[in-house]
Amino acid sequence: MKKTILVTGGTGYIGSHACVELLNSGYHVIIVDNLSNSQKDVLARIEKITQNSVVFYENDIRDKWALQTIFKSHSIDAVIHFAGLKAVGESCEQPLKYYQNNVYGTLVLTEVMEEYNVKNIVFSSSATVYGDSDKVPYTEDLPIQATNPYGQTKAMVEQILQDYAASDQFTKHDSTWKIVLLRYFNPTGAHKSGLIGEKPNGIPNNLIPYVSQVASGELKELSVFGGDYPTTDGTGIRDYIHVVDLAKGHVKAVEMLSNAPLEKGGCKVYNLGTGTGYSVLEIIQAFEAASGKKVPYKIVPRRSGDIATCIASTSLAKQELNWETEKELEEMMVDTWRWQNSEAMT
Numbered sequence: 001m002k003k004t005i006l007v008t009g010g011t012g013y014i015g016s017h018a019c020v021e022l023l024n025s026g027y028h029v030i031i032v033d034n035l036s037n038s039q040k041d042v043l044a045r046i047e048k049i050t051q052n053s054v055v056f057y058e059n060d061i062r063d064k065w066a067l068q069t070i071f072k073s074h075s076i077d078a079v080i081h082f083a084g085l086k087a088v089g090e091s092c093e094q095p096l097k098y099y100q101n102n103v104y105g106t107l108v109l110t111e112v113m114e115e116y117n118v119k120n121i122v123f124s125s126s127a128t129v130y131g132d133s134d135k136v137p138y139t140e141d142l143p144i145q146a147t148n149p150y151g152q153t154k155a156m157v158e159q160i161l162q163d164y165a166a167s168d169q170f171t172k173h174d175s176t177w178k179i180v181l182l183r184y185f186n187p188t189g190a191h192k193s194g195l196i197g198e199k200p201n202g203i204p205n206n207l208i209p210y211v212s213q214v215a216s217g218e219l220k221e222l223s224v225f226g227g228d229y230p231t232t233d234g235t236g237i238r239d240y241i242h243v244v245d246l247a248k249g250h251v252k253a254v255e256m257l258s259n260a261p262l263e264k265g266g267c268k269v270y271n272l273g274t275g276t277g278y279s280v281l282e283i284i285q286a287f288e289a290a291s292g293k294k295v296p297y298k299i300v301p302r303r304s305g306d307i308a309t310c311i312a313s314t315s316l317a318k319q320e321l322n323w324e325t326e327k328e329l330e331e332m333m334v335d336t337w338r339w340q341n342s343e344a345m346t
């Protein structure tokens with residue numbers, strides 16, 4: 001029988017790609033999203049790509065009554081929890097907004113899950129929880145040391161969920177929590193249909209959407225923060241992962257919720273990255289090759305809080321989640337450029 005997955009934040013960038021992969025893998029999908037950072041037309045696009053329908057609720061996950069109504073109306077097998085705010089800079093200016101949305105939102109969601117005895121959850125965490133560790137590549141057992149309020153919300157939610165899983169040892173519950181925490185590195189690219197992708201609100205916070213808008217002429221030039229890092233060309237190195245590979249990692253995580261090593265409950269943590277890093281200058285070069293456009297840039301001083309190199313160790317996800325990336329940098333750039341020029345973006 002088809003399983004039903006509730007996807008919070010499912011009209012957003014990563015959530016929409018995950019919905020496509022879930023539908024393509026035979027799951028029923030219910031989306032709850034307050035559309036604070038996405039548009040409703042994404043639903044029709046997901047349906048067009050998959051030739052399948054999704055159920056949509058325009059609600060905030062902090063609205064307990066609305067969530068109870070959803071859980072009452074459907075038999076939900078698992079939740080993938082993407083809904084959250086994600087801008088590091090904004091989180092430094094407005095930390096309360098971030099703790100309210102990301103931490104309180106998760107508390108309300110998990111309270112309702114417990115009430116309806118749905119204790120299977122995959123959570124969107126981030127490599128940002130590793131802070132500025134210099135032990136590259138990052139393995140999942142590194143200490144958590146987030147350096148900004150956004151990262152703190154991810155670290156707190158991870159801790160809360162780990163405590164839920166641990167609580168099952170102490171109390172006799174009817175069912176146990178099964179939790180997968182996924183730490184994303186740098187998601188990029190878009191679906192090859194050109195129908196869904198990342199639609200930044202205002203000036204992009206992430207490098208590749210910014211580069212893409214410079215290439216299209218919407219932005220004048222790219223400021224490269226720091227040309228004196230201890231890297232091959234002096235610019236920062238990051239592990240970019242194609243959003244479709246990332247989305248497929250969620251399907252694997254959902255499968256794991258009913259299989260070893262989680263069949264008896266617990267909490268597992270996995271990095272989702274490629275294990276390969278590219279510098280800012282390499283990204284510019286690759287984007288120019290994919291788009292045939294020049295990307296003017298200037299090197300400016302380092303930005304506080306940035307680190308030299310951030311690359312995932314991918315062996316645990318490969319071993320236990322049975323997942324690895326398939327898409328290379330060129331495809332990430334080509335797909336981003338196609339999306340940049342799509343009707344949805346213009």
Ligand SMILES: NC(=O)c1ccc[n+]([C@@H]2O[C@H](COP(=O)([O-])OP(=O)(O)OC[C@H]3O[C@@H](n4cnc5c(N)ncnc54)[C@H](O)[C@@H]3O)[C@@H](O)[C@H]2O)c1
Nearest residue numbers: 009012013014033034035036037038060061083084124126
């Ligand atoms: N994109 C990245 O670079 C990145 C990296 C690491 C982790 N993450 C995490 O992955 C998740 C998804 O990221 P994304 O890039 O798709 O972001 P996104 O902003 O495109 O998607 C998030 C979605 O959640 C919705 N949302 C936010 N708060 C909500 C609330 N209270 N109730 C209901 N809906 C709400 C938004 O409307 C949006 O559609 C986020 O939790 C983010 O922190 C993203």
